Ligand SMILES: Nc1ncnc2c1ncn2[C@@H]1O[C@H](COP(=O)(O)OP(=O)(O)OP(=O)(O)O)[C@@H](O)[C@H]1O
């Protein structure tokens with residue numbers, strides 16, 4: 001299994017959620033986060049100017065997926081969160097060792 005963690009723009013959440021649920025994903029976690037990327041929170045970088053870094057609010061979407069669905073799910077998130085403007089976000093992928101569905105005790109992919 002893999003844990004897919006996407007940092008996205010707030011207004012893209014519905015598109016990402018709809019894309020994932022249409023693909024049959026049964027759960028996801030969303031968290032409000034703050035961060036910065038290459039522009040360090042600024043729209044423009046002026047040569048020679050030293051700006052303080054600004055944290056920009058984003059949403060973090062976490063979804064656990066079976067290995068064989070990883071590329072499909074990453075594609076769905078990338079397409080649905082994409083505007084082409086700076087700050088569209090990033091997708092990080094972790095190995096996920098196990099999962100437990102608390103109500104039933106199911107483990108691994110059965111728990112997803
Ligand atoms: N290397 C990183 N490590 C952890 N989080 C990151 C990293 N890069 C970006 N993020 C997170 O993703 C958010 C959006 O990043 P952003 O899309 O601006 O990245 P970028 O590399 O600057 O790309 P772009 O040039 O398209 O803006 C950041 O606010 C931060 O929360």
Ligand SMILES: [Mg+2]
Pocket residue numbers: 036037038039040086087088
């Ligand atoms: Mg950026």
